[in-house]
Amino acid sequence: MGQSVDVSEVSPSKVDKFGCRSDWLDKDLAYFAANVSVFRKATCETAIKQIATPGRDRGFVVGVAMLPGHSRRIFHEHSSTTHFFKRDSIYIRNLADPYKADLIGPFDFILLEFTVEALARIAEDADLGRVTSLATRVGSSDRILANLVRALAPAIKKPAQATNLFMDQLTTAIGAHIAQRYGGTRSTLSMRPKGLSRSHERLAKELLLENLDGNIAIMDVARACNLSRGYFIQSFRENTGMTPYQWLLKERVARARMLLLTSDEPLSHVAISCGFADQSHFTRVFTSAVGITPGAVRRNL
Known part of the structure; x- marks a missing residue:
């Protein structure tokens, strides 16, 4: 099951993997799910703070600004550029590249860290081409991505109310959107699922009902049906008109x-x-x- 951690309570003065000192931050939370690590980092301070991180082969970070008013000056080899963030502005960067920037003004970001392998797996399950890189973005607008990421906020704050099933489906949807829009991929319509067989539909529903609290991974149900995760989710929706999480929620209410x-x-x-x-x-x-x-x-x- 994913878990939430208040990082500031664990390491009160350490520099995190994104270059922020935890004693700068008023909010420093982390949630570790199957596909992605999710962080929320915020400060009310207005003083300029500089961060610097070496390049490490950890994958990609995607950030969404929860509030407006933040800007940052990013230093390149022979120049620097300044970027302004509105509410729901996004940024994407490859963590393999070294990074140095001045953080100017208060900020509140939800960050998602995908490994290369996790993003490639999500893209392949969604019938997209294999993704090994993402286009860099700083302060761009992507309302779809912002709305999806905002839905993670309650789970980071109250993990007991976020089931594995919900987080798995939501982070998969976020990863698929990122892969398709910023990884230069195209959907393979010839691979569109035609639905589950009766036996697989029955098996999937039995497994979901046996785990009524939702703390079962989509991958486990998909494997039981001998299908990839993305293909299973789409096939289940073809049969029921709902995602596995939506169907299970309906059954819980009933x-x-x-x-x-x-x-x-x-x-x-x-x-x-x-x-x-x-x-x-x-x-x-x-x-x-x-x-x-x-x-x-x-x-x-």
């Missing part, structure tokens, strides 16, 4: 509704037995799906 109508179990017990992190998480998801709170369902009965 099971919770049945328990509300047929038992006197406390709401907190219903929440846990149906795979929700706690009663608050259960109430929020159930109300969004059904239109009324779990308590109202029971009172109406």
Whole structure:
């Protein structure tokens, strides 16, 4: 299962892999998922801070600005360039290249670090060409990517409410978008899935229901069906009209509704037995799906 770490509590004065000193930062969180490492780093300080990192073959970092007002001067071999970030501005850089920059003004970024192997695997699973490099971007606009990355923010803050299934699908979707838009790839329409066989659909649903809390990796379900992860997700959607995570969430809500109508179990017990992190998480998801709170369902009965 992915896990969240408050890095500032672990190493109060160390320089992180991106060149930031943790005592600069007001927010320093990390979440480690199957495909990607996700970080959130923020500071309210206005003083200029310089970072410098050597080139290391770690893959790529993709950043999305949560707030406007930040700028940075990036130093090149014989020159420097200054870039301004609006809310949802992105940057992409290859971590194999050395990097030196002045950070000017407050910032709040969500960063995603993909290894070359992970990005290549995501691209191949999505029927895209093999991706081994990405185009560099600094302060660019990509609303689709920004919205996808923003959806990670609650998981970084409250990992107990983020299942492996959800994080796996979301980071895969982010990786596929990055590979297609910035890796110069093209979708292979001839490889479009035609759906799962009846036996594979039944097996996939059984595995998902056996892990009602969602803490099963998509890759494990895909392997059981002898399919790649990306092909499995697309095939499952062909059959059901939903991603595996959406389908499982619907089943969790349906099971919770049945328990509300047929038992006197406390709401907190219903929440846990149906795979929700706690009663608050259960109430929020159930109300969004059904239109009324779990308590109202029971009172109406």
